[in-house]
Amino acid sequence: MGGAQDIPLNDTGRQQAAELASELKQLPIQLIVTSPLSRALETAQIASADMHISIIPSPDLIEVDRGDAGGMPRKEAEAKFSQVYKDWFEKSVEDSFDIRLPGGETKGAFVNRINTCLLDVCHTQPEEHIAISTHSGVIWNFFKFLVKTDNIDVNHCQISKAIYLHDTGEFIATD
Numbered sequence: 001m002g003g004a005q006d007i008p009l010n011d012t013g014r015q016q017a018a019e020l021a022s023e024l025k026q027l028p029i030q031l032i033v034t035s036p037l038s039r040a041l042e043t044a045q046i047a048s049a050d051m052h053i054s055i056i057p058s059p060d061l062i063e064v065d066r067g068d069a070g071g072m073p074r075k076e077a078e079a080k081f082s083q084v085y086k087d088w089f090e091k092s093v094e095d096s097f098d099i100r101l102p103g104g105e106t107k108g109a110f111v112n113r114i115n116t117c118l119l120d121v122c123h124t125q126p127e128e129h130i131a132i133s134t135h136s137g138v139i140w141n142f143f144k145f146l147v148k149t150d151n152i153d154v155n156h157c158q159i160s161k162a163i164y165l166h167d168t169g170e171f172i173a174t175d
Helices: 011-025 038-047 074-080 082-090 107-124 136-146
Strands: 031-034 054-057 130-133 161-165 170-174
Touching (some): 011 038, 031 038, 038 054, 038 130, 107 130, 107 136, 136 161
Parallel strands (some): 031 130
Antiparallel strands (some): 161 170
């Protein structure tokens, strides 16, 4: 459970980022906004190495702060924070907005942080084709709450696409 901990990208992640580069080159990306955590930032740098585009770090794209459970193996966190951990992962997202692991942020604060950031990126960046390099929890919550879909499949180092419609303020998932 890396969470907001700055756990570096490993060799598998570097290989996945290098493989992602060929897919990314096929898209008209003009800018990458990334989490400043080294694993997301390095992924963006590797995947866009030959593209000569700007990479802008945004602290609002950091994964959820799991507080005292951050960086702990899942089983250890589950044993140490059994009821809170169970509620965090087993209750519906909407019913768990006020839950926080000790020392961490609530799910509601996390969702609000990333949604505000992504909407701000769409409203303030002049580029039309923006890539986001971030963490699975950020991507999952983006698709759940801004794209408003329950069909969410998030894997490491994948491209998931959405279009922001400025006239309606909505995001639409695309292929």
